[in-house]
Amino acid sequence: MALERHPVTTRAMARRLPQLVRRSLALAWKVDRKAVVALVVCQALSGFFEAFGLLATTGTITALISSGHITDRLRDALPSITVLAGAAGLRALLGIAVGNISSRLSPRISREAETQMLDAAINAELAAYDNPGFNDKWDAADRGAEVARELITESQQLMACLSSLIAAAGVVTVLHPALLPLLLLAALPQGIAGMKAARVQYETSRAISADRRTLGLLRWYMVDKDIADQLRSGTMAEFLLKRYRAIGARVDAATDKAVHRGARYAVLGAVAGGLASGLVWASLALLLGAGQMSVASAGTAVFALRTVGASLQGMVGYGTRLFRTGLYLDDWAEFIEEAGGHRMRRGALVPAAPRVIRAEGLTYAYPESDAPALDEVTLEVRRGEVLALVGENGSGKTTLSKLLTGLYLPTKGTVTWDGVGVAELDPQAMWRHTAVVPQDYAHWPLSARDNITLGQPHGGDERVREAAVHSGAHEVVDELRSGLDTLLARQWWGGVELSGGQWQRIALARAFHRPAGLLVMDEPTSALDARAEHRIFAGLRRMAEDRAVVLVTHRLANVAVADRIVVLERGRVIQQGTFAELTRSPGLFRELWELQNDRGVPAPRGAAP
Secondary structure (H helix, E strand, O other), X not given: OHHHHOOOOHHHHHHHHHHHHHXXXXXXXXXXXXXXXXXXXXXXXXXXXHHHHHHHHHHHHXXXXXXXXHHHHHHHHHHHHHHHHHHHHHHHHHHHHHHHHHHHHHHHHHHHHHHHHHHHHHOEOHHHHXXXXXXXXXXXXXXXXXXXXXXXXXXXXXXXXXXXXXXXHHHHHHHOOOHXXXXXXXXXXXXXXXXXXXXXXXXXXXXXXXXXXXXXXXXHHHHOHHHHHHHHHOOOHHHHHHHHHHHHHHHHHHHHHHHHHHHHHHHHHHHHHHHHHHHHHHHHHHHHHOXXXXXXXXXXXXXXXXXXXXXXXXXXXXXXXXXXXHHHHHHHHHHHHXXXXXXXXXXXXXXXXXXXXXXXXXXXXXXXXXXXXEEEEEEEEEOOOEEEEEEOOOOOHXXXXXXXXXXXXXXXXXXXXXXXXXXXXXXXXXXXXXXXXXXXXXXXXXXXXXXXXXXXXXXXXXXXXXXXXXXXXXXXXXXXXXXXXXXXXXOOOOOOOOOHHHHHHHHHHHHHHOOOOEEEEEOOOOOOOHHHHHHHHHOHHHHHHHOEEEEEOOOHHHHHHOOEEEEEEOOEEEEEEOHHHHHHOOOHHHHHHHHHOOOOOOOOOOOOO
């Protein structure tokens, strides 16, 4: 955890704040270098003009309290007053410029942080999503990306306070060296209290992150269009709202506890800081009374002390907020570095379209699973061949298909493409030779064309049309108001919504549009009507001419098209053969085949009495 890496102490805060300021400027540098230069220059000039104005205060007070006619004294004070007014005006203009620059940079920094986090997530192993800890780390990193927009604002506010502090502290030190240490002592109690409160808030945020994520999921499911009918017909609304309120109450209780603890620290810090501030002002009065400071210098000291005090308070406040932001950013930075501990670290070999894909002694176990999903599986599929994977639910068919495509890496054993292990291949180059039709296919909120090409067009619309014809999606596209340019998302203006079967045709078309290589089809016709399903399987042999095809399905009549059928049970291969061989031989395949064909038509019901 970030708290273990960076304990919240005064020394840690003093050491980390410069690092956090550098981090904020580094992120800002990536999005707008000129703005960063302008920001630093404006802050430096603001501090310079503040010191200049404070020094002019002594001359103003000296002229006003000197002997002589009031008109003469005002005339003598006029140059100093002019300097004071000019310095104040310039600082105001610089403050406006700094605020403007910060407002422009903040959303861009947040977007840059989010972009880096998304890049890390999509470059994590797919198995990461099966690991419970990955979601917690993503949630913590997402919080870090969210607060990143505050980073530059808090950093520039801290720099502004530091600039004012340096300017005023220099003046105070010139007036009397004993005043500055006393002021630092006055600010210390509130600084410690602020850091402790920051730690409490951060710990609480991490503790309730899982509950916050659950609330978000419940919110989504209660308003999701796709399951709105099930929510109503299942009368689940009351149950889900009760669960939502219970989790929300738990979050509120933890938040209230953190707020009360933070308030206690704030009260103790304020009391101690107030006593120390009284000591500062008493010391100033003693110096004035003892004649160690002139009245004019004392007046300047009052202004300087107020500036130093405000700057110190600002540094404590903004520094504490920046420190807290830094704790969240530690989670973000850790996720960026390791993608939640699952960053892909594979080879760099660029493969050609595979001729032979082989699994040997293949074993795969999901995280925290008691038994492996696959156990000592050996098989191969060749280009031009259709291999069907058959078995009951939970037999490992989908897991095996993901291992053959390199989406998962084996726990034990090997998966090779033309004799090279998938872990040695460049994953992006390997996946350019794969096409997958999963059971749950994405409904991308993009045009029909982009939904088929996946943003990787080759061969133009002619190639898109060809893939659509093979899948039957051309019938869907022809009915759309703008053809391939139609947005497939009703949530946006001009968009349309497709039926489940229409979406499945689009999903098949996108797989057929992919370059030749490995084609995996997992229940590819589950939402299609009989005519559309016949079209797919009638053309599958031709699709396999330049591809290795893996077909996963429970509809055993469809696997007759396969060259070879592999039957899985509890993660093991128990049968292999052609459709004719397996339907004639005793075993699980024949048993399932007979069950699927045991559909006796019941006799008509008799008339009711």
